[in-house]
Amino acid sequence: MSAAEKYDVFQAIADPTRREVLHLLAAKERSIAEITSHFNMSRTAIAKHLHVLADAELVSGTKVGREKIYSLQPEPLTELKQWLSFYEQFWNNKLTKLKYVVENQFEKDKE
Amino acid sequence: MSAAEKYDVFQAIADPTRREVLHLLAAKERSIAEITSHFNMSRTAIAKHLHVLADAELVSGTKVGREKIYSLQPEPLTELKQWLSFYEQFWNNKLTKLKYVVENQFEKDKE
DNA sequence: ATTATATGAAACCAGATGGTTCTATGTCAA
DNA sequence: TTGACATAGAACCATCTGGTTTCATATAAT
Missing domain, CATH: 1.20.5 (Single alpha-helices involved in coiled-coils or other helix-helix interfaces)
Structure with missing residues (x-):
């Protein structure tokens, strides 16, 4: 997953979970674990959604210590x-x- | 296919072919055959896309003689x-x- | 040093998606 | 009424998608 340019904005926002993730990141930057805590699915599943969003450049993540912090990129x-x-x-x-x-x-x- | 409420707007516009269909219908009403002539795929495939769009209520189709004429519903x-x-x-x-x-x-x- | 935490990544799976071909039905035209 | 046209619908298929579980790795804390 997360091959460059595989997902565009239209595909990225087609999934309701991903739209929720975007909404969460609109409020503030969050780690994967923190985002996952808002959903009823595995961390791995959320990580995949984040990859899709990152592929569409709607979010970006940077490692801070052992956490990866994602933030919204609305452009x-x-x-x-x-x-x-x-x-x-x-x-x-x-x-x-x-x-x-x-x-x-x-x-x-x-x- | 075409069960009520199966597809929402976000899903409907996620597919590039469907976005092209919408663009064609923005210009004028068209029959399935007419729409198909703009693509490199079967009439059946286009009909399926139209079902998805209709499910999201982005288009509506009415039978006129033996043709089915689709038109844009942008609401x-x-x-x-x-x-x-x-x-x-x-x-x-x-x-x-x-x-x-x-x-x-x-x-x-x-x- | 050891253990707990946070993430990464691979393998796997069921169901959805986007396409095909084939057959059936209804309508227009000669 | 016969044939051509426009669509409908079923069956089928490969690939994508959205989820899982499992294992590995890096960092933090004791």
Whole structure:
């Protein structure tokens, strides 16, 4: 596992456990053991998830003594944001249309 | 396949082929055959991807004659946007910090 | 020095995923 | 009504994924 560039941001955040890990790391840096304590699965499983996240460069880990401390690296999420921004026009349009319909109906009701 | 709620937005967009399909449907409604013509894989494979997307409610399909026409339903992407918005503060902070460091260094250089 | 702690890494496993081919069904056109 | 077209669905397959257990190694503490 953890071959360079094997996982991209989209794959990395597809798993709910990994999203939880990101959320934990958003609060503060944590060791693998500390992260594991929040889940109902083995340390090894969490370590694998961390490898995937590190592969997508969403986290980075540095050894401190015998611990490995992971921290959030949110930059790759900008790729996701860019991807999303393309679609915002569509749901904005839909909401605008909906708003128009609703308001029009409202006007009609008052007649 | 296509059991209700089996796939969420995060999983649906994890696959690059599915993201391409979404992009195609953003331009206009299309039949399965039409979508397939843009890829180097079987119609059945594309149909499966469409089922996943439909399960996540990112697309919807209606039968018209012997064709099934799929169209984009961007609303579920708002969930993704909300998820993302939580992390925006972090990368904004990082950029702010970086800006601060760079500018500070610049000032020091002038001394 | 010995022991406990924290992680790394390998081997293994079941189920999910992404693709295929083949067959069946419904619709349009001649 | 016959044939071509568009899709549906089943069966199958290889690989990936997300988990496990086990063993090894490095550091900390007594």
